[in-house]
Amino acid sequence: MKKIHRVTHTHPSTNARTGILSLDHGEVVTPAFMPVGTNGTVKGIYHEHVREMGYNLILANTYHLYLRPGVEVLKEFGGLHRFSNWNDNILTDSGGFQVFSLSGLRKIREEGVVFQSHIDGSRHMLTPEKVVDVQNVIGSDIMMVLDVCTAPEIPHREAKTAWETTRSWAQRSYDHWMREGGERNLFGIVQGNFYQDLRKESALAISEIGFPGIAIGGLSVGETAQQFADYLAYTTQFLPADRPRYVMGIGTPDYILEAVANGIDLFDCVLATRSARNGSVFTDDGMIQLKKAKHAYSQEPIQEGCTCRACTQYSRGYMRHVFKANEMIAGMLATEHNLTYLHSFMHRIRTAITENRFPEFKKSFLERYYASS
């Protein structure tokens, strides 16, 4: 089994840890947040700015890229790195989440999932093998297996069936990946909904297959924060410590802290970029909505000390103005802010872990973060 993650420090009384993830396009310090660029571009910001902030691992999406521009175009360009001129690492999600979020347009079978394209309605079949093939064409530094993500509060029977499909697909993905040469990395995904027996079984089974990294899926799909924390902690205890752990789909500071406390190394989330476009930005005092009238006369930056353009060059008042005026720059500046904020937040976390004061950092950060809400 490939060993791609080296733990450099573990906090003595929690599971929080720092490490280095070695990938084909460079080393990634962990714990790390990954910006989401579904279509091969992080919405509202230049690749070079994402890179300048310090990010060297972003997400793209197999389902979306498969539908558009399509495998042939990607092949012609020699993969997504060259096509999009992003020369650092790329992790691609498999489309498993789209099985969940576009549930009206799909049918899951043992062999794979039949989708109806959200773009033109055309029908497509995605199988675990095909998804690996597409990701090989994309050239993903980390590929994800096709999985079945489920909503909270479904019956145990349904959750079990979904997990069993996920399990079978995971094995098929792994076998196919190896058969194709086992290039770069393929991560397995733990499912099991919100049932302990299924979560445990899933964590153990996925760990056993031999993936170079393990993801926890099926969280942050509408459950409560408590459920999230409970199931995250419960699941993680069954995962091997020597491999990178990735919690899919989280991205608020409080959720990130919870994940890090449980020894998670990677996470991604659309919230930072989507909310930014909708006018919400991260601060140490919680998220604020820039469009509100109360910011009209504020000459303060969004976040004191932040190094992004919005914070070093403009005020909250101006940011509110450009949002109200519907200027494109508004979403772009806010996107840059949120990504800058999270990058520096991750740096603060890593430092706190290294200096053995992670729990104190977490506590004091959250006190302030929740104080205003």
Next chain:
RNA sequence: GGGGAGGUUCCCGAGCGGCCAAAGGGGGCAGACUGUAAAUCUGUUGGUUACACCUUCGAAGGUUCGAAUCCUUCUCUCCCCA
């Protein structure tokens, strides 16, 4: 001075006898967004002792069972010609 158009709830603007506390925008307020069908979506926006009542459509009178809607006078705004 002559002719014309008009004053509607925070703003713009529909309504032109009952189904109007009054369409639709904007603005305000509140909320949502977490492996992106999202630079998006939802709710709310006269007052109360609220499934009912009260006050409101420039002002005052009037017609009518009933008026933002019809009539009279007043007032203000805008446009055209002198």
